[in-house]
Amino acid sequence: xxxxxxMTWYLPVIWSLLLAVAxxxxxxxxxxxxxxxxxxxxxxxxxxxxxxxxxVAPFWDGNETWLVLGGGGLFVAFPLAYSIVMPxxxxxxxxxxxxxxxxxxxxxxxxxxxxxxxxxxxxxAGGSTLAAFFQGVLLGxxxxxxxxxNNAFAGGPLDWATPFAxxxxxxxxxxxxxxxxxxxxxxxxxxxxxxxxxxxxLLLPAVLIFMGVVSLWTPIxxxxxxxxxxxxxxxxxxAPIPLVTLLLAWFVWRWLNEGxxxxxxxxxxGLFLLGYLGIGISIFPNLVPPSLTVWQTAAAPASQIFMLIxxxxxxxxxxxxxxxxxxxxxxxxxxGEGYH
Amino acid sequence: MEFDxxxxxxxxxxxxxxxxxxxxxxxxxxxxxxxTLEVLWIATGAERYHxxxxxxxxxxxxSFAMGVVSGIVLSYQFGTNWSHxxxxxxxxxxxLIGYEVLTAFxxxxxxxxxxxxxxxxxPRGLHVFACIMxxxxxxxxxxxxxSANSWMQxxxxxxxxxxxxxxxxxxxxxxxxxxxxxxxHMVTACYLTxxxxxxxxxxxYVYQGRYGEDARTMMRMALGLIAILAxxxxxxxxSHGLNTLEHQPxxxxxLEAHWENEPGEKGVPLVLFAIxxxxxxxxxxxxxxxxxxxxxxxxxxxxxxxxxxxxxPNDRPPVAIPFFAFRVMVGIGVTMIAIGWFGAWLLWRRxxxxxxxxxxxLQHVWPLGFIAILSGWFVTEVGRQPWVATGILRTVDAISPxxxxxxxxxxxxxxxxxxxxxxxxIYYINRLIARGPQDVAIDTPxxxxxxxxxxxxxxxxxxxxNAPGE
Numbered sequence: 001x002x003x004x005x006x007m008t009w010y011l012p013v014i015w016s017l018l019l020a021v022a023x024x025x026x027x028x029x030x031x032x033x034x035x036x037x038x039x040x041x042x043x044x045x046x047x048x049x050x051x052x053x054x055x056v057a058p059f060w061d062g063n064e065t066w067l068v069l070g071g072g073g074l075f076v077a078f079p080l081a082y083s084i085v086m087p088x089x090x091x092x093x094x095x096x097x098x099x100x101x102x103x104x105x106x107x108x109x110x111x112x113x114x115x116x117x118x119x120x121x122x123x124x125a126g127g128s129t130l131a132a133f134f135q136g137v138l139l140g141x142x143x144x145x146x147x148x149x150n151n152a153f154a155g156g157p158l159d160w161a162t163p164f165a166x167x168x169x170x171x172x173x174x175x176x177x178x179x180x181x182x183x184x185x186x187x188x189x190x191x192x193x194x195x196x197x198x199x200x201x202l203l204l205p206a207v208l209i210f211m212g213v214v215s216l217w218t219p220i221x222x223x224x225x226x227x228x229x230x231x232x233x234x235x236x237x238x239a240p241i242p243l244v245t246l247l248l249a250w251f252v253w254r255w256l257n258e259g260x261x262x263x264x265x266x267x268x269x270g271l272f273l274l275g276y277l278g279i280g281i282s283i284f285p286n287l288v289p290p291s292l293t294v295w296q297t298a299a300a301p302a303s304q305i306f307m308l309i310x311x312x313x314x315x316x317x318x319x320x321x322x323x324x325x326x327x328x329x330x331x332x333x334x335x336g337e338g339y340h
Numbered sequence: 341m342e343f344d345x346x347x348x349x350x351x352x353x354x355x356x357x358x359x360x361x362x363x364x365x366x367x368x369x370x371x372x373x374x375x376t377l378e379v380l381w382i383a384t385g386a387e388r389y390h391x392x393x394x395x396x397x398x399x400x401x402x403s404f405a406m407g408v409v410s411g412i413v414l415s416y417q418f419g420t421n422w423s424h425x426x427x428x429x430x431x432x433x434x435x436l437i438g439y440e441v442l443t444a445f446x447x448x449x450x451x452x453x454x455x456x457x458x459x460x461x462x463p464r465g466l467h468v469f470a471c472i473m474x475x476x477x478x479x480x481x482x483x484x485x486x487s488a489n490s491w492m493q494x495x496x497x498x499x500x501x502x503x504x505x506x507x508x509x510x511x512x513x514x515x516x517x518x519x520x521x522x523x524x525h526m527v528t529a530c531y532l533t534x535x536x537x538x539x540x541x542x543x544x545y546v547y548q549g550r551y552g553e554d555a556r557t558m559m560r561m562a563l564g565l566i567a568i569l570a571x572x573x574x575x576x577x578x579s580h581g582l583n584t585l586e587h588q589p590x591x592x593x594x595l596e597a598h599w600e601n602e603p604g605e606k607g608v609p610l611v612l613f614a615i616x617x618x619x620x621x622x623x624x625x626x627x628x629x630x631x632x633x634x635x636x637x638x639x640x641x642x643x644x645x646x647x648x649x650x651x652x653p654n655d656r657p658p659v660a661i662p663f664f665a666f667r668v669m670v671g672i673g674v675t676m677i678a679i680g681w682f683g684a685w686l687l688w689r690r691x692x693x694x695x696x697x698x699x700x701x702l703q704h705v706w707p708l709g710f711i712a713i714l715s716g717w718f719v720t721e722v723g724r725q726p727w728v729a730t731g732i733l734r735t736v737d738a739i740s741p742x743x744x745x746x747x748x749x750x751x752x753x754x755x756x757x758x759x760x761x762x763x764x765x766i767y768y769i770n771r772l773i774a775r776g777p778q779d780v781a782i783d784t785p786x787x788x789x790x791x792x793x794x795x796x797x798x799x800x801x802x803x804x805x806n807a808p809g810e
Contacts, residue, residue, distance in 0.1 A: 079430025
C-alpha cells in the first residue's frame with residue numbers, strides 16, 4: 001500500500017481512538033466529582049458536605065482538564081468536525097460551560113464564605129447538575145445527527161432540543177450521580193458513606209433503565225444504528241456487550257449489599273465504559289453523524305502527526321503524575337475533616 | 341429586532357477573553373512568587389516566608405479557579421462562535437493549543453492539588469517542587485497560547501491550499517516573527533501585575549501597622565522586582581513596537597493615529613492627545629510633539645512610517661481603541677517605573693516604611709497591572725483588525741453559522757454569570773487580604789510520605805480561616 005494513503009487512513013483512526021480515550025477519562029473522572037455535586041443537596045449536615053467536598057478537592061481541577069483535552073483534541077485532530085458540531089450544539093455547549101463556571105468557583109468561594117455559604121452550596125449543586133444534564137443533551141444531540149451542507153452546520157439553533165436529547169440529559173445526571181455515590185462509598189466514612197451507599201442502590205436500577213431505553217430508542221429511531229447492531233454477523237459479535245453490562249450491574253448490586261467499599265466504584269467505571277463502547281459502535285466511523293466520517297473531517301496529516309508525537313511522549317507522563325497525586329491523597333476522608 | 345451575529349460574537353469573545361486574561365495575568369506571576377517564597381523559606385528557615393506563601397496560596401486558589409473555568413469556556417468558543425476560523429486555521433492553531441493542554445494544563449491543574457492541599461501531607465521539598473511545577477505550567481501555557489496568538493498576528497511557516505492553512509515548518513509556526521516579543525512582553529507584564537498586587541497589600545498592612553516584618557518583606561520583594569522589571573518592560577515594549585512596525589505597520593499607524601506623511605514635512609510627530617476622526621480621516625484637538633514619533637519608532641530624527649491613508653479603508657484597523665488603549669498602557673508603564681525607582685530609593689535611604697504620604701496611595705496601586713494588560717491586549721487585538729489571522733482570514737468571514745439571537749442570549753448570560761462570579765471573587769479575595777497572613781501550626785513531615793494523607797486534617801488552617809479578622 002502507498003504509505004501516504006496508509007497514513008491518511010490510519011491517522012484519523014488513531015486520533016478518533018485517542019479522542020475516545022480522552023472523553024472516557026473525562027466522563028469517569030469529572031463524572032464522579034460532578035456526581036458528588038449532584039448528591040450534594042442530599043447531604044444531611046455541613047460536616048457531611050465538607051467531607052464530600054474534601055474527597056474531590058485535590059482532583060477536580062485536573063479532572064476538568066480532560067474536558068479541555070476532549071474539546072481541544074477535536075479541534076486539533078478534526079477541525080472540520082469541531083467547526084460543525086460546536087455551532088450545531090451551540091446553546092447546550094454554552095449552558096454546560098456556564099454551569100461549570102458556577103460550580104468551579106463555588107469550590108473555592110464556599111470555602112472562604114461564612115454567611116453566604118448556603119448560596120455557594122446551591123451554586124455548586126445546581127452547577128454540577130446542570131453541567132451533567134447538558135453533557136447528556138450534547139450526547140443525545142450528537143447521536144441523533146447534525147444537518148450539514150457544504151461542510152458547515154445548516155440547521156437551526158434549536159435542532160438539538162428533542163425528547164431524545166433531554167432523555168439523555170436525565171440519563172447522564174443519573175449516571176454521574178451513581179458514580180459520585182460509589183466514589184463517596186470508597187472515599188468517605190461514617191454517615192456520608194452510609195448515605196452514599198443508599199443513594200447508589202437507588203441510582204443503579206435507574207441508570208440501567210436509562211441505558212436500556214436508549215439502547216432500544218436509538219435503533220428504532222435511527223435506521224443506521226439498527227443496521228449496525230441487528231444485522232448478521234454484527235449481531236453475534238455485539239450481543240455480549242449488553243449481556244456483560246447486565247452481569248456487571250448484578251455484581252455491583254451485590255457488592256453494594258455486601259458492604260464492599262472499593263469494588264462498586266470500579267464496577268461502575270466498567271458500566272460506564274460498556275455504555276460508552278455501545279455509543280461508539282453506533283457512531284463509528286462517523287464523527288458528524290450521519291454524514292461525515294473521521295476521514296472526511298481530519299486535520300492535515302502533518303498536523304495530526306505533529307500532535308501525535310507530542311501525545312505519545314506527554315500522555316504517559318501526564319497519566320503518571322495524575323496517578324501519583326491520586327496515590328498521595330489516597331485513603332478516606334473522615335467526619336469533621338476540613339477543606340484545604 | 342435583528343442582531344448582527346458578527347458584532348455580537350466579537351463583543352462576546354472580547355468580553356470572555358478580557359475576563360479570562362485577568363486571572364492568568366495574575367496567577368502566572370503569583371505562582372512564581374509563591375515558589376520563590378517557599379525556596380527562601382527552606383533556604384533561610386525564616387518563618388515569615390512560609391506565612392506569606394500560605395497567605396498568597398489562598399488568594400491563588402480563588403484566582404486560579406476563576407482562571408480555569410473561564411479558560412475552559414474559551415477552548416470551546418473557537419468552535420461555537422468562530423467555527424470558520426477553526427476550520428480554516430485549525431491545522432496550524434489546533435496543535436499549538438493541543439500542546440498547551442498536554443504540556444501545561446495538566447501539569448498546573450494536577451500539581452495544584454498538592455500545592456493547595458499538601459501543606460501538612462507531603463515533605464517540604466515535594467511541596468516546593470509542586471509549586472515550581474505549577475509556576476512552570478502556567479508559564480508554559482502562556483508560551484503556547486501566545487505562540488498561537490502571535491501566529492494569528494504574524495503568520496509564518498504555512499501555506500494556504502484551497503483556502504485552508506496547512507503547516508509547512510512547525511518551528512517557523514511556533515517561533516513566528518512576533519512571538520518572542522509578545523511572550524517576553526506578556527510574561528514580564530504578569531510579573532509586574534503580581535508585584536503591584538503584593539506591593540499594595542504590603543503597603544496596606546505597613547500603613548495600618550499590621551503584620552510587621554511580613555508586610556515589610558512583601559514590600560521589599562515587590563519593589564525590588566518592580567525597580568528592575570518596569571524599565572526592562574519599557575525596553576521590551578519598544579522592541580515589540582519596532583517588530584510590529586515591520587510586520588503589521590497598519591497597527592502602528594492606528595495606535596499612533598498617524599494618517600499620512602504630508603509632503604514637505606520631515607519626520608512624524610508623536611500625538612500626545614487627539615480625538616481620532618475616522619470619517620474625516622484626521623485627528624481633532626491634536627496635541628503633538630514634532631519628530632518624536634520618528635524618534636521612537638524609527639530611532640531617527642526624520643524617519644517616516646506608513647500612515648493610515650496608505651491602506652484601503654476596509655484594510656484599516658479601527659483607530660480610537662488602539663490609540664487610547666496604547667496611551668493608557670504607556671502611561672501606566674511610566675508610572676510603574678516611577679513607583680519602582682522612587683520606592684527603591686526610599687528603601688535604600690531606610691525611609692520607606694515611615695513615608696506615610698507614599699504608603700497611603702500605594703495601598704491602591706493593585707489594579708495598575710491589570711489595566712495595563714487589558715489595554716495592551718486591546719491595542720494588539722483591535723489593531724490586528726480587520727483580520728482574525730493576518731492576510732489569511734478576515735474577522736467577518738470567521739463566524740459560525742449561528743443566529744444573532746442565540747449569540748445575544750449567551751452574551752447576556754455570560755455578562756450575568758461573569759458579573760456574579762467576578763464580584764464574588766473580588767469580595768472574597770478582599771476578605772482574605774483583610775484577614776492577612778496567619779500563624780499556622782505546621783506538622784509537615786520531614787521525610788517519607790504519610791500513609792493516610794487526607795486524614796491529617798487541616799484543622800489549623802480551617803480555624804484560622806474561620807476566625808474573625810482582627
